[in-house]
Amino acid sequence: MIRLMYLRRVWLTLMVTGWCWFTVQGQELFSAMKDTSGFYFVDFKNYPISDHSLAVGVFDSGTGGLTVLDAIVRFDKYQNFSVEPLPDGLPDFSREQFIYLADQANMPYGNYAGTGKTELLVEHIFKDVQFLLSDKYYISNMTGTYRSGKPLVKAIVIACNTATAYGQKKITDYFEQIGFPMKVIGVIDAGSRAALQSFAKDEEGSIGVFATAGTVASGGYESSLKSLMEAQSYTGNIQVFSQGGTGLAEAIDEDINYIDRKADKPRDIYKGPDVDDSLTGIEKQLLKIYNFDFRGQKMLCDADDPEQCSILQINDPVNYLRFHLVNLLEKIRAFPGSKPLKTIILGCTHYPYLILEIEQILNELRNYQENGEFRYRHLMAEKIHLIDPAYNTADELYRYLYETGAINRHGNMLINSEFYISLPNLTNPGVITDDEGRFTYEYKYGRNAGEIQEYVRVVPFANENILMDVKNRLRIQIPYTWQLIEAFHHHVRVTEK
Numbered sequence: 001m002i003r004l005m006y007l008r009r010v011w012l013t014l015m016v017t018g019w020c021w022f023t024v025q026g027q028e029l030f031s032a033m034k035d036t037s038g039f040y041f042v043d044f045k046n047y048p049i050s051d052h053s054l055a056v057g058v059f060d061s062g063t064g065g066l067t068v069l070d071a072i073v074r075f076d077k078y079q080n081f082s083v084e085p086l087p088d089g090l091p092d093f094s095r096e097q098f099i100y101l102a103d104q105a106n107m108p109y110g111n112y113a114g115t116g117k118t119e120l121l122v123e124h125i126f127k128d129v130q131f132l133l134s135d136k137y138y139i140s141n142m143t144g145t146y147r148s149g150k151p152l153v154k155a156i157v158i159a160c161n162t163a164t165a166y167g168q169k170k171i172t173d174y175f176e177q178i179g180f181p182m183k184v185i186g187v188i189d190a191g192s193r194a195a196l197q198s199f200a201k202d203e204e205g206s207i208g209v210f211a212t213a214g215t216v217a218s219g220g221y222e223s224s225l226k227s228l229m230e231a232q233s234y235t236g237n238i239q240v241f242s243q244g245g246t247g248l249a250e251a252i253d254e255d256i257n258y259i260d261r262k263a264d265k266p267r268d269i270y271k272g273p274d275v276d277d278s279l280t281g282i283e284k285q286l287l288k289i290y291n292f293d294f295r296g297q298k299m300l301c302d303a304d305d306p307e308q309c310s311i312l313q314i315n316d317p318v319n320y321l322r323f324h325l326v327n328l329l330e331k332i333r334a335f336p337g338s339k340p341l342k343t344i345i346l347g348c349t350h351y352p353y354l355i356l357e358i359e360q361i362l363n364e365l366r367n368y369q370e371n372g373e374f375r376y377r378h379l380m381a382e383k384i385h386l387i388d389p390a391y392n393t394a395d396e397l398y399r400y401l402y403e404t405g406a407i408n409r410h411g412n413m414l415i416n417s418e419f420y421i422s423l424p425n426l427t428n429p430g431v432i433t434d435d436e437g438r439f440t441y442e443y444k445y446g447r448n449a450g451e452i453q454e455y456v457r458v459v460p461f462a463n464e465n466i467l468m469d470v471k472n473r474l475r476i477q478i479p480y481t482w483q484l485i486e487a488f489h490h491h492v493r494v495t496e497k
Contacts, residue, residue, distance in 0.1 A: 039146055040127070052408050056097070056099070056153060057101070058098055059129075059160070060159040060160040060349055061102070061162070062103070062108070062249070062350070063102050063474065065349045066481055067349050067352045068349055068390040072157070073091060075092050075391070076091050076092055080094070094412075095408045097416035098417040099132055100420065101421075103128055105456040106439075106444065107253065108250050110245075113214040117449070121214070125167035135149060139460070143427070155183040155185065158185065158186045159393070160187070161349065165219075165220030166218060168188075186393075187393050188215075188220045188347075191347060199238060201235060204339050205238060205341070206240070206241055207342070208241050208341055208343070209222070210245060222242070239335075247273065247320050251316070252353055261315070263300060269441065271441060275310065275311065292314075298315050318361075321361060325358070325362065329341070333375075340378070340380055344387065345389070346386060414484060419461040423457055423465055427457075
């Protein structure tokens with residue numbers, strides 16, 4: 001009897017601590033979601049979840065998640081409206097409509113863990129979900145009233161590894177708690193499954209997890225890989241090495257704290273790796289291996305000779321990439337009994353934009369020699385598989401829609417898809433922005449969870465809120481999805497006239 005009472009107390013304790021986020025940290029947010037007069041209201045009771053014509057919602061902390069959406073909208077694995085694995089030349093989601101949200105104002109999500117603000121991150125993630133579930137949006141970040149009419153969604157894809165790691169389970173648990181049957185698909189399990197498919201069940205080798213610092217800190221991929229290996233009876237020695245790509249996603253999205261193409265000298269607000277004695281800094285003895293491109297101010301140094309730099313700042317996405325890939329291989333090199341690297345999971349949705357550069361740098365490192373000896377070749381498989389979780393995410397989404405009978409047979413992806421982005425809410429007097437109109441770093445990571453307010457305005461994608469370099473990258477690298485964005489641009493322009 002005493003033992004049963006003890007076990008009951010333990011169970012109750014676990015239940016209380018497991019749900020504390022919902023009952024304490026999240027109570028203000030959930031109250032806001034129930035306030036019928038507020039922006040955050042979601043009418044769960046009357047939500048038309050069984051309407052198959054609803055959209056599919058996709059969100060990320062920025063434009064990186066568009067690589068996941070691109071994999072979804074181009075996905076052609078099956079005969080349409082079936083699960084017969086035979087491509088038919090017609091995208092499997094051609095009749096669906098998509099709602100994409102880039103929470104650009106609050107990105108990068110990967111830095112919240114390092115600043116001790118994971119609860120604030122989860123709050124952002126829940127607000128992303130709330131936006132997709134509601135019909136509200138703003139035309140401008142300088143207007144005080146919102147509009148209605150945005151399509152609702154029937155499933156949600158978290159196209160962000162960090163948001164998946166910190167938010168997917170909490171969102172799913174909350175929906176189960178309130179009895180709301182909304183499917184939430186994340187990219188981490190999809191990426192892990194794809195990575196293991198490159199190994200035989202008894203094979204040994206290494207998997208590299210190349211992700212944001214926040215995703216790495218969460219242990220999400222390691223946990224997922226371990227669970228899948230156990231469930232699928234993998235017996236080989238598969239080692240996992242993680243590298244947090246601090247600054248890379250931010251540089252791709254032109255975050256001023258990590259890159260400034262107009263700069264010609266080191267900057268005080270720079271938050272990326274620098275020359276220091278820590279394990280995360282640029283090591284001068286590895287400069288030849290990094291092989292940084294110093295042309296065109298792609299590296300910022302306080303001396304003419306890189307060897308003499310007391311301050312050395314990375315100012316180019318590919319140079320960030322070089323720094324982190326070298327660090328990944330150095331970790332493997334330093335580990336006793338390490339197995340050759342066979343697979344790298346691109347655990348951030350921004351990284352596939354640079355997949356050709358990743359392949360080129362890995363080839364350089366494979367052939368790098370010191371005193372006639374290859375430094376890394378024995379640590380690298382002859383063919384390293386680069387895993388973009390997006391394809392497997394698309395597959396999971398399609399099978400869910402098919403198996404639940406939720407496929408839309410009458411829509412039009414090109415005409416009906418919509419794209420939104422968050423901007424600092426300039427009507428909120430507490431918001432602090434820099435000269436570029438973005439949240440300052442100190443303000444962004446100085447906020448606290450529970451202070452529920454509209455930090456941002458979610459507005460339609462428009463030319464004025466997407467940087468030219470970003471637009472050019474999207475136009476070149478994901479042309480099919482760019483057509484959808486352009487079609488929505490045209491629709492917004494016509495509607496606002």
